[in-house]
Amino acid sequence: MPEIKKSISKLIIILIIGGIGGILADQFFLPYLSTIPAFSKIEFIHRTTNGTTIINPTEKIIITENVAIEQAIEKINPCLVSVHAYKDKKLLSQGTGLIVTSDGLIITVADLVSAGADEYLIFRNSQSLVAEVNKVDLNNNLALLKIKETNLPVVSFVNLDNLRLGERVILTGTELYENKLSHFVNLGIIRSIHGEDIGINIVQESGLANGSPLINVEGKVIGLNLIDKDGFIEVISVKIVKGFIGL
Numbered sequence: 001m002p003e004i005k006k007s008i009s010k011l012i013i014i015l016i017i018g019g020i021g022g023i024l025a026d027q028f029f030l031p032y033l034s035t036i037p038a039f040s041k042i043e044f045i046h047r048t049t050n051g052t053t054i055i056n057p058t059e060k061i062i063i064t065e066n067v068a069i070e071q072a073i074e075k076i077n078p079c080l081v082s083v084h085a086y087k088d089k090k091l092l093s094q095g096t097g098l099i100v101t102s103d104g105l106i107i108t109v110a111d112l113v114s115a116g117a118d119e120y121l122i123f124r125n126s127q128s129l130v131a132e133v134n135k136v137d138l139n140n141n142l143a144l145l146k147i148k149e150t151n152l153p154v155v156s157f158v159n160l161d162n163l164r165l166g167e168r169v170i171l172t173g174t175e176l177y178e179n180k181l182s183h184f185v186n187l188g189i190i191r192s193i194h195g196e197d198i199g200i201n202i203v204q205e206s207g208l209a210n211g212s213p214l215i216n217v218e219g220k221v222i223g224l225n226l227i228d229k230d231g232f233i234e235v236i237s238v239k240i241v242k243g244f245i246g247l
Helices: 002-034 043-053 055-079 240-244
Strands: 081-088 090-099 103-108 119-124 127-137 140-149 166-179 181-195 197-200 213-215 221-227 233-236
Touching: 055 081, 055 166, 055 181, 055 213, 081 103, 081 166, 081 181, 103 221, 103 240, 119 140, 119 213, 140 240, 166 221, 197 233, 221 240, 233 240
Parallel strands: none
Antiparallel strands: 081 090, 081 119, 090 103, 103 140, 119 127, 127 140, 166 181, 166 213, 181 197, 213 221, 221 233
């Protein structure tokens, strides 16, 4: 019986020493051998050292995308406004608009421009500004409003040819909260591209996103969002938007 106990104890000690030796070899000895030309050509040594560098690039990509999204939102937010249509001081409709020229042209969807409205207010920062309807395109559901402001920030537009399936996209909208302009976002990807028709996987329940821009991670506008009653989004492409503005 004592002989068996001694044998088991020796076996346990051997396993512990072997485990420690394996860890030391994997972490220190094999990487050192890989720096010696004669050993670096041995496949299992080369493979072992390669295995130590996989995680860092993955983490870097994730961090970079998160930062890019934050920067894109910060870039577009100064160009966003909240559009309100009134009739006899009663609110008829509201949504988001986008400043497209430094002298006060704002684009939104025609759904927000009610035929019965007698006043349009644009909320930007802590200001409310009176707007006039410049022109409307009912076929493409677009409207252009004008405010009496200058030196306004303006957006940049993407080249449709550069869009890719699976590309990250961001919906950015506005709302009034306690009489102050606030922003909201929704993230998704491009799931289909058919000419000028762009399909995305975002569902947005709030009608306040009507007229909001869809942007890429560079903060460039891909199109304008038209939200239906079920929250599904039709993207009015940048080509149609620019043609309507006259850019």
